[in-house]
Amino acid sequence: MIAFDVFSIIIGLFLVVLLVFIIKIFYNTTRYRNQIYLSEISLCNLFVKETEKSQIVNNNFKLVDDLNESLICRLLKITKELLSIQNLIFEKPF
Amino acid sequence: MYKGFLSILLFVFSFCCFSQNKLKIIDSLKLVIAKNPSDSIRINAYSDICWYYRNISIDSAFAYGDLALQLSKKINNKLGEAQAYNDIGILHYDLAEYRKSMDYYKKSLVIRSKLRDTMGIAALYNKIGLVHQNTFKMDSAIFFATKALKIYEIKNHTRYVTFVKNNIANIYKGLKQYKKALNTHLEIAQENERNKDYLQLTRSYNNIANAYLFLKDTVRSIEYYKKSITLAEKFDYKRELAALYNNYGSVLLGKKQYKEAIDLTSQSLKLRKELEDNYGIASTSLHLAGLHLNKRDFNKAKNHLYFGAKLSKNIDANELKIDAYDKLSSYHAFKNNPDSVIYYKELFKTLKDTIYSNQVIKEVAEVQEKYDTAERERQILSQRADIAENELNLNKKNTQLIGLVLAIVLLCILTYLIYNQQRLKNLQLKKESELKQALIRIETQNRLQKQRLQISRDLHDNIGAQLTFIISSIESLQYGFKITNNKITSKLYHISAFTKETIYELRDTIWAMNKSDITLDDLQSRISNFVKKANIHSNGIDFKFIVDTNISKEIKFTSVKGMNIYRIVQEAINNSIKYSEAELISVEISNNNNLEIDINDDGKGFDENKTQYGNGLNNMKKRAQEIGADLNLKSKVGIGTSIKLKIIT
Numbered sequence: 001m002i003a004f005d006v007f008s009i010i011i012g013l014f015l016v017v018l019l020v021f022i023i024k025i026f027y028n029t030t031r032y033r034n035q036i037y038l039s040e041i042s043l044c045n046l047f048v049k050e051t052e053k054s055q056i057v058n059n060n061f062k063l064v065d066d067l068n069e070s071l072i073c074r075l076l077k078i079t080k081e082l083l084s085i086q087n088l089i090f091e092k093p094f
Numbered sequence: 095m096y097k098g099f100l101s102i103l104l105f106v107f108s109f110c111c112f113s114q115n116k117l118k119i120i121d122s123l124k125l126v127i128a129k130n131p132s133d134s135i136r137i138n139a140y141s142d143i144c145w146y147y148r149n150i151s152i153d154s155a156f157a158y159g160d161l162a163l164q165l166s167k168k169i170n171n172k173l174g175e176a177q178a179y180n181d182i183g184i185l186h187y188d189l190a191e192y193r194k195s196m197d198y199y200k201k202s203l204v205i206r207s208k209l210r211d212t213m214g215i216a217a218l219y220n221k222i223g224l225v226h227q228n229t230f231k232m233d234s235a236i237f238f239a240t241k242a243l244k245i246y247e248i249k250n251h252t253r254y255v256t257f258v259k260n261n262i263a264n265i266y267k268g269l270k271q272y273k274k275a276l277n278t279h280l281e282i283a284q285e286n287e288r289n290k291d292y293l294q295l296t297r298s299y300n301n302i303a304n305a306y307l308f309l310k311d312t313v314r315s316i317e318y319y320k321k322s323i324t325l326a327e328k329f330d331y332k333r334e335l336a337a338l339y340n341n342y343g344s345v346l347l348g349k350k351q352y353k354e355a356i357d358l359t360s361q362s363l364k365l366r367k368e369l370e371d372n373y374g375i376a377s378t379s380l381h382l383a384g385l386h387l388n389k390r391d392f393n394k395a396k397n398h399l400y401f402g403a404k405l406s407k408n409i410d411a412n413e414l415k416i417d418a419y420d421k422l423s424s425y426h427a428f429k430n431n432p433d434s435v436i437y438y439k440e441l442f443k444t445l446k447d448t449i450y451s452n453q454v455i456k457e458v459a460e461v462q463e464k465y466d467t468a469e470r471e472r473q474i475l476s477q478r479a480d481i482a483e484n485e486l487n488l489n490k491k492n493t494q495l496i497g498l499v500l501a502i503v504l505l506c507i508l509t510y511l512i513y514n515q516q517r518l519k520n521l522q523l524k525k526e527s528e529l530k531q532a533l534i535r536i537e538t539q540n541r542l543q544k545q546r547l548q549i550s551r552d553l554h555d556n557i558g559a560q561l562t563f564i565i566s567s568i569e570s571l572q573y574g575f576k577i578t579n580n581k582i583t584s585k586l587y588h589i590s591a592f593t594k595e596t597i598y599e600l601r602d603t604i605w606a607m608n609k610s611d612i613t614l615d616d617l618q619s620r621i622s623n624f625v626k627k628a629n630i631h632s633n634g635i636d637f638k639f640i641v642d643t644n645i646s647k648e649i650k651f652t653s654v655k656g657m658n659i660y661r662i663v664q665e666a667i668n669n670s671i672k673y674s675e676a677e678l679i680s681v682e683i684s685n686n687n688n689l690e691i692d693i694n695d696d697g698k699g700f701d702e703n704k705t706q707y708g709n710g711l712n713n714m715k716k717r718a719q720e721i722g723a724d725l726n727l728k729s730k731v732g733i734g735t736s737i738k739l740k741i742i743t
Contacts, residue, residue: 005490011497018504025511029518036522043529050536052610057543059654060607064550066657067603071557074596078564081589088582 116146137162137174144181148188149332152370155185176205176214183221190372190409192225199225216245220258227265228373230412230449233461236265240465247472256285256294260301267305268413276305296325296334304341316345333374336365340378347385356385376405376414383421392428399425416445551607554600561597565590603657612656614649618683621663625681632671638680645685649743658717659691659741662725665714666693666737674698674735689741696734702727 123139123146131139140162147155159182166174183198199222206214223238239262246254263278283298299322306315319342326335339362346355359382366374379402386395403418419442426434568590577583602620606612622639629637651659663681670679674697682692707715711727714737718725722742729735 008490008493008497011494011501014501015497015504018501018508022504022508022511025508025515029511029515032515032518036518039522039526040529043526043533047529047533047536050533050540053540054536054543056610056653057540057547059652060547061543062654063603063607063657064547064554067554067600068550070599071554071596074592074599075557078589078593078596081585081592085582085585085589088579088585 116150120146120150133165133169134171134174137165137169137171137178140165141174141177141181144178144185148185149369152185152189156182159185172205172209173211176202176209176211179205180214180218180221187221187225187228188369188371190228190376190405190411192229192410196222196225212245213249213251216242216249216254219245220254220261223258223261227261227268228413229410230268232265232268232449235268236262236461236465239265240461243465244468252285253289253291256282256289256291260294260297263301263305267301267308270308272305272308276302276309279305292325292329293331293334296322296329296331296338299325300334300338300341307341307345312345312348316342319345332365333369333371336362336369336371336374336378338362339365340374340381343381343385347388352385352389356382356389359385372405372409373411373414376402376409376411377417378402379405380414380417380421383425387421387424387428390428392425395425412445412449416442416449419445547607551604554604558597558600561593561600565593565597568593602660606653606657606660609653609656611650612653613647614645614651614683614689615647617651617656617659618647620660621681621683624660624664624667628667628671628679635671635676636678638678638682640680640682642682642684645683645689649689655721655741658721659723659739662714662717662723662737662739663691663693665710669710670695670697670735676734689743691739691741693737693739694734699729699731699734701731702729705729 120143123143127136127139140158144155144158144162147158159178162174163178163182165171166178179198179202183195183202186192186195186198199218203215203218203222206218219238219242223235223242226232226235226238239258243255243258243262246258259278260282263275263282266272266275266278279298279301283295283302286292286295286298299318303315303318303322306312306318319338323335323338323342325331326338339358343355343359343362346352346358359378363375363378363382366378379398383395383398383402386392386398399418399421402414403422406414406418419438423435423438423442426432426438568586571577572583572586572590577586605620609616618641625637625639629635667679667681670676670693674695676695676697679693679695682694684690684692715725718739724738724740726738726740727735728738
């Protein structure tokens with residue numbers, strides 16, 4: 001048999017209040033976790049986008065480097081050819 | 095409304111009666127009757143007047159008691175009738191008319207039993223017990239007192255329990271069990287002291303003093319008599335005072351202080367005559383007679399003796415009759431009348447034997463045993479109730495303990511949850527901060543790279559313009575001057591073509607740079623354009639460009655990868671055009687698990703073991719390695735060369 005008195009009722013009420021707090025905090029934590037998850041996803045997406053951009057820029061730099069290398073060779077070659085034409089011109093008349 | 099008002103008035107009167115003069119109360123009650131109230135109120139008023147007249151005028155009390163009885167009978171008010179019988183019974187008891195008193199009590203008891211008026215029944219049992227006690231029928235007295243005591247104890251009516259116990263103690267005294275009587279009276283006195291019931295306390299002290307006297311402890315007896323007399327005089331308890339004077343007179347007699355004893359006993363007789371207390375008058379008269387006998391004042395003794403004996407007979411008080419017979423025999427002994435002495439001795443002996451017979455004592459013991467058994471049962475019940483109460487308390491404590499333990503557990507859970515939530519917040523803040531910092535870093539880096547790229551683009555635009563200027567200048571030279579030197583013409587043509595190629599390469603790179611990724615479709619179109627241009631500029635060489643229709647056009651490459659594939663294809667075709675002397679150059683894009691690009695020519699080929707690879711072929715291999723592709727070159731002299739590029743998509 002369960003016997004009640006004023007002190008028991010106070011303890012009961014205290015238990016109810018504690019339970020309410022636990023439920024509230026548990027609910028808040030779950031909601032906060034979801035918010036964190038969404039925020040993290042959003043930040044990750046931004047990061048991925050920026051990384052992709054960085055990748056594209058890096059690729060472009062590789063292309064530019066490649067082009068620069070090729071251009072230097074080609075310009076040197078053109079200069080060389082032009083110099084050889086100059087030699088031909090000044091050695092012999094047209 | 096009127097009836098209600100009168101009821102309230104009566105109620106108020108009943109409460110005020112302790113503080114008001116009895117006559118005033120009687121007058122007020124008569125006024126109530128004069129207002130012609132309802133019969134039930136009238137009955138109550140008659141009954142109350144009868145009660146207040148009890149100690150003032152016994153005749154008036156009888157008259158109002160009769161009025162209450164007649165009216166109750168007339169309107170068939172059973173409660174009123176029972177009360178009236180009870181009141182009249184009390185009046186007869188006061189006059190020591192015990193037989194009449196008993197008749198009225200019995201009539202009242204019959205009605206109250208029918209009405210199931212438990213408290214009324216208990217009061218009647220007590221009064222019947224008192225009648226039996228006064229007529230010295232102790233077995234009946236203790237029987238009825240015990241019945242009354244049971245009811246009062248069940249109802250938990252402490253005050254009435256004390257009254258009844260007092261009566262029982264008096265019965266013990268009557269049976270000469272003084273020690274038992276003394277203990278009970280002491281117990282009752284304590285209860286009365288606690289309750290501040292001074293009337294009962296006065297009686298208790300008197301009873302204690304009597305008991306000590308019977309136990310031969312005169313010192314204590316006198317002490318209690320004096321205490322009782324002080325109280326009675328203080329509160330003007332005449333009836334009690336009369337009894338006390340009489341009793342204390344007996345003590346003084348024992349101490350041979352005859353004069354003081356006679357004075358006190360005379361005062362007692364006077365008071366009892368005022369109160370019309372026949373029993374008391376008889377008792378005191380006999381006592382006074384005894385005192386006079388001791389003083390050898392036979393005339394006075396005779397008067398009191400015969401008066402007391404007659405009254406004792408009239409009221410049928412056996413105890414007093416015994417005393418009267420005893421004293422009469424003594425008197426006649428003094429007077430030297432042997433016949434009378436024998437006669438009264440005989441009467442004395444017969445009556446005494448009747449009263450103190452063994453049968454009576456046995457029956458009293460049986461009744462007492464019954465009461466003791468009931469008392470034990472009551473104690474067992476009380477113990478059971480205590481056990482049940484203890485169990486209930488234990489259950490309460492257990493419930494509280496369980497509740498407290500639960501509360502502690504819940505508090506721990508709550509603390510953990512709060513800690514966990516806070517930890518999560520901190521972790522999230524840290525993570526978020528790290529991500530944001532990384533994001534800022536990469537954004538800054540991208541911004542810087544973009545700026546650098548923009549500078550490169552500007553530079554390349556400038557180079558493009560300068561290259562176009564070179565081409566334009568060369569073409570002006572070619573067409574503006576008539577150059578006869580073939581070597582110079584050839585060199586100029588070669589420089590112009592080479593510069594154009596450089597511009598194409600520049601444009602291709604810029605095209606690739608403008609795209610974040612290159613689809614297979616873009617690549618296919620670019621290669622196709624190149625093949626078409628090659629076809630235009632290469633005389634005697636056929637070009638085939640075959641693309642497997644099953645290949646998904648959605649395949650995507652990064653700009654570097656796409657550009658490298660394009661450059662490999664471009665280099666391979668250029669090599670075939672320049673060195674193979676081929677008639678047919680084919681480019682085939684197929685899909686065998688991985689993307690495959692085959693560039694074949696039917697030219698002269700070369701011996702792979704003997705030929706040293708030039709810059710072009712090495713560049714192709716380097717580019718393939720960079721993009722993680724597999725490049726296979728197969729050449730046979732006189733058959734042609736085949737280049738297979740396997741790209742992992």
